[in-house]
Amino acid sequence: MIFKNISDLRHHLIEQLPNALGLVPTMGALHDGHLSIIKDAIADCDVVVVSIFVNPTQFNDPKDLSNYPRTLKEDVEKINQLHGNILIYCPSVKEVYPHGVVSETFDFGSLSKYMEGQYRGGHFDGVGTVLKRLFQLVKPNKAYFGKKDYQQFAIVKKLVDIENFSIEVIGCETYRESNGLAKSSRNKLLSKDQMQEAEILYSCLKWAKENFHKQAPTEMKKKVKSIFTSKENFKLEYFEIADENDLVPVVKLIKGKRYRAFIAAYCSGVRLIDNIALN
Incomplete structure (x- = not known):
C-alpha cells in the first residue's frame, strides 16, 4: 500500500497496532541492497514502512540533486515482490518541510567532521533533519540502514x-555487485565498462584489510593514492583509516581499538563511496 500523507498512514497503523514497527528510509532508485535491508526489517517487525523521499537538504551540489534517479513506479514494483507487511510512504516536500526547505544544525561531534563531512558541507545536517522528521512522523520502534554508508549509520545512532x-x-551489511562494487543508486549512472572499472574501490579496501597489520595508515594512504593516479577515468577524493567509534582518521594504530577504511572517488563524474571493517 502506498501513502502520500502521514494522516492516512497513521490511521492505517492504528488499525494494525503493530508491536514492532520498522522504518527503512530511502531516496528511491531501489536496488538489491535496499531490498536486502527491507528483508531484514521484515524478519524483525510486524509492519515495515519504506519511505521514498529524495531529500533536498543533504545535497550540497544542486546538479547532484537534479541528476539523482527517480524511479517510483519501478521501486513500488520491486517492493511488491517481497513477502511481508510493507507500507510505502512517499511524502511531499511540504509534508517533510512544512516551514521551508531548511536544515537544522546538529552537534554530531567528530562523527561529522571527516570524510563525507569534510567534502560535503552541510550533508549530515540535512540527513539529521530529514531523519528526525521521519522518525517524528512514522514513530518506528526500529530503523534500518546499510553499512555502505557507515558514517551515516553512526550519525543516525548519535541523532537518536x-x-x-x-x-x-x-545496521545491515553492504550488498555488492559481482565484482565487489557496493550496490548504489548511483551505479545506474555508470556504463557497463565503468561498472567493471569501478571495482577498484573494493579492491583497494580489500588490500587495506589484508595489509592492515603490515603497513602504517600513512603508507597505506600513499599506496591507494598512487593506484588512482594511474586510472584515467577516476579521481580519488579520500581514503582514510579511522577509529570505528569516533570516526577520527588515524596515523598510528592502538591495540584493542576497531578500525575501518573509508573511500570516496569519482568515476567519470559519478561519486562512489564504500568502506570495510579492518579488524
Whole structure:
C-alpha cells in the first residue's frame, strides 16, 4: 500500500497496532541492497514502512540533486515482490518541510567532521533533519540502514541519542555487485565498462584489510593514492583509516581499538563511496 500523507498512514497503523514497527528510509532508485535491508526489517517487525523521499537538504551540489534517479513506479514494483507487511510512504516536500526547505544544525561531534563531512558541507545536517522528521512522523520502534554508508549509520545512532528517540538503529551489511562494487543508486549512472572499472574501490579496501597489520595508515594512504593516479577515468577524493567509534582518521594504530577504511572517488563524474571493517 502506498501513502502520500502521514494522516492516512497513521490511521492505517492504528488499525494494525503493530508491536514492532520498522522504518527503512530511502531516496528511491531501489536496488538489491535496499531490498536486502527491507528483508531484514521484515524478519524483525510486524509492519515495515519504506519511505521514498529524495531529500533536498543533504545535497550540497544542486546538479547532484537534479541528476539523482527517480524511479517510483519501478521501486513500488520491486517492493511488491517481497513477502511481508510493507507500507510505502512517499511524502511531499511540504509534508517533510512544512516551514521551508531548511536544515537544522546538529552537534554530531567528530562523527561529522571527516570524510563525507569534510567534502560535503552541510550533508549530515540535512540527513539529521530529514531523519528526525521521519522518525517524528512514522514513530518506528526500529530503523534500518546499510553499512555502505557507515558514517551515516553512526550519525543516525548519535541523532537518536541527541533527540532521545526510543528507536533501535540497526545496521545491515553492504550488498555488492559481482565484482565487489557496493550496490548504489548511483551505479545506474555508470556504463557497463565503468561498472567493471569501478571495482577498484573494493579492491583497494580489500588490500587495506589484508595489509592492515603490515603497513602504517600513512603508507597505506600513499599506496591507494598512487593506484588512482594511474586510472584515467577516476579521481580519488579520500581514503582514510579511522577509529570505528569516533570516526577520527588515524596515523598510528592502538591495540584493542576497531578500525575501518573509508573511500570516496569519482568515476567519470559519478561519486562512489564504500568502506570495510579492518579488524
